[in-house]
Amino acid sequence: MSNKRDYYEILGLNRGADASEIKRAYREMAKKYHPDMNPDNKEAEQKFKECSEAYEVLKDAQKKDAYDRYGHDAFSQGQGGFGGFGGADMSDFADIFADFFGGFGGGSSRSESRRSNARKGEDILESIDISLKDAFTGVERKIDIEKQAVCDECHGTGCKAGSSPETCSYCKGRGKVRVQQGFFMFEQVCPHCHGEGQVIKNPCTKCRGKGLIYNKKTLDIKIPQGIEDGMKMRVSGEGSAGIKGGPNGDLYILVNVKNHPIFNREAENLYCTIPISFTAATLGGKINLTLINDEKEDIKIPQGTQTDTTFTLKGKGMPKLKSGGARGDLFVKVKTTTPTKLNQKQKDLLKEFAKISGETVPENPNFIDKVKEFLDI
Ligand SMILES: [Zn+2]
Ligand SMILES: [Zn+2]
Incomplete structure (x- = not known):
């Protein structure tokens, strides 16, 4: 069992x-x-x-x-x-995969390959880190990739000069064999030729019969304005070379947008929190804010602004992807700060203020003791 x-x-x-x-x-x-x-x-x-x-x-x-x-x-x-x-089964697994993901993953057009032996090269996934400001402006980057290219020695045939592949004797060129499993007979990929239907008796020494060799390449990648963290860009045909004349794979670039110390992003909108003094909140004032693109923006703080008030700056957020420059909004939340280091004059003025306002200023700073009388604790 x-x-x-x-x-x-x-x-x-x-x-x-x-x-x-x-x-x-x-x-x-x-x-x-x-x-x-x-x-x-x-x-x-x-x-x-x-x-x-x-x-x-x-x-x-x-x-x-x-x-x-x-x-x-x-x-x-x-x-x-x-x-x-493992092993030969992986090729069937690539088939399942291709059914769903439209060819992402190496060797995807495998079923066709049993007729022509040509198949698409492997897709490559690379990742790239950019700043939020880069995502705002769009940016060009150089990226180094390692991928399989057609072997220049055998031009992709995998055979030594002067020789050519031979029909697999194990499966008679079918690429599949019948196997008994339990009570049933199943067809499996030929373990001898791995479904190719052909074997190479004299492999090319440079690529060891694979027809492909590893190559390094540097590409210039243009990352568009407004790209979001976790988005994948596809660079068509920049994956590994196709096998036996098949099309090249694709290069996918996963873009990681790093966090910004001030601005948080949600889709095309930006959010930030700015501390303001309690006097500015009370009397009104102005904040000069440097935006994500280094532009300066004045935000007017009206008299009597409460902490956690949010000001909306229309069109000052991130550009929307492929929108011709349309931008989201910027939401600026203000937090009123309570001063902690006051000199004697400042204290006197505040006491004076409290008195005029009709507040009583506790002389005993040990406030909790006073509260205890009432709370029975
Ligand atoms: Zn070769
Ligand atoms: Zn075979």
Whole structure:
């Protein structure tokens, strides 16, 4: 018996869930736990593999039927079960992935590759840190990437000069083989040629038969005005080179916008909190505020302004992405500060003020003792 978790349970489904429910549940989980969204998170990686494995079985009517009847035992005989997600199985996993994410992930057009062997190069994910001010103005950055390029020795064929690939004898060029698993016969990617249908007997020494070599490249990246933290930019065709004449992968740049010491951002709006003296709040005054783009802006503080009052500066927030310069608003909240270091003259004046206002100034500073009389504590 297997102690593996139930595939339906992994996807958060009840037994008897239909194909569309299975697909929807998998799609949500795969998005949530995808390694690109959870870098260096082993737990997410494990969950991603687990849900991918469950989906791989449940999406296939034949395998699902076997699983519904015999559970994990349906796959636990023969070659040690179906569950592996290493090695050759990873190519099938890329297929599942391509179904949902429109080709993100290497080797995505794999099913087509079994006919032509051409496939799209791997996508690359890089990240870049910019300041909030950079996000305001837009910025150009140089970015160093390492990616796979076509081998200049063999021009991508993977073969030594003068030789060419041969048809795989194991699968007779089909790229797939039939395998007995438990009670059932399944088709699997040929372990000999990894689905290529061809093998290279004399590999190119520079790329060891891969047809690709690692290359460094520096790119100029233009980050547009108004970009937000966590947004991904796609640079088409700047991923790894395509395999056997396939199209290049894409480069994705994850933009991290660093926090600003004064301004907080929510979408296109900016928020800040400014301390003002209690005299300015009482008598009225003016704040000269330096905005995110170094412009100066006067904010009029009316007489009798209460602490936590928010002033709205229309159109002084962040530019909206792809909006032709339209900007959000800036919200300035004022906090009245209570002075802590007063000289004797200031104290006398305030006492005088209190007296005129009809307030009593406690002579005994130990206020809590006085309160205790009333509170019975
Ligand atoms: Zn080569
Ligand atoms: Zn083969």
